[in-house]
Amino acid sequence: MLYRYHPSPIGDLLLAGDEQGLHLLHMDSAQPWELAQGWYPAAHQLDAVARQLDEYFAGRRERFEVRLAPRGTAFQREVWWALQQIPYGTTTSYARLAQSIGRPRAIRAVGTANGANPVAVIVPCHRVIGSDGSLTGFAGGLERKQQLLQLEGAWLI
Structure with a gap:
C-alpha cells in the first residue's frame, strides 16, 4: 500500500x-x-x-475521477455507491438514502455504513444530513462537514 x-x-x-x-x-x-x-x-x-x-x-471540481477500492461489506459498498449519486451542492437524508438503495427500513444501517466510508470527501458522505435538515454525524467532525457543504453551496450559515 x-x-x-x-x-x-x-x-x-x-x-x-x-x-x-x-x-x-x-x-x-x-x-x-x-x-x-x-x-x-x-x-x-x-x-x-x-x-x-x-x-x-478551489471550487473547480464537482465530481472526482478517481479509481476507488474501498474495503467493506457488500451492503457498505452499495451505500457508498449511492453516496456518489448525490449531486454536488445538494444534500439528502439518511431515510432518502435508504430508499434510494431499495431498503427504506434500513435507515440506521445506512447511517452506520455512511460513517464507515473510508474515502470521505471523494465519496461524499458529508452530503447526508438529518431528516429535519440538521447536521448529523460525520467521522471528520461536524465543523468539517459544514465546511464541505458550504464549499459546495449546500449549506448556509
Whole structure:
C-alpha cells in the first residue's frame, strides 16, 4: 500500500492506495494515524488524487475521477455507491438514502455504513444530513462537514 499526506483547507489528509485504486482518505484527528506494516511513501502514484482534491477545494471540481477500492461489506459498498449519486451542492437524508438503495427500513444501517466510508470527501458522505435538515454525524467532525457543504453551496450559515 502506498500513502502520502496532503494538506487541505479541512486539515491534513492521509491518502492510501495501490494499483487497485484509492483505499483510504483519512482526515487528521485527535488520534494519530497509524500506518500499517507494508505501507510505503508514494512517489507520484497518488498525485492525481491530490490534484483533484486541490481542484475540489478551489471550487473547480464537482465530481472526482478517481479509481476507488474501498474495503467493506457488500451492503457498505452499495451505500457508498449511492453516496456518489448525490449531486454536488445538494444534500439528502439518511431515510432518502435508504430508499434510494431499495431498503427504506434500513435507515440506521445506512447511517452506520455512511460513517464507515473510508474515502470521505471523494465519496461524499458529508452530503447526508438529518431528516429535519440538521447536521448529523460525520467521522471528520461536524465543523468539517459544514465546511464541505458550504464549499459546495449546500449549506448556509
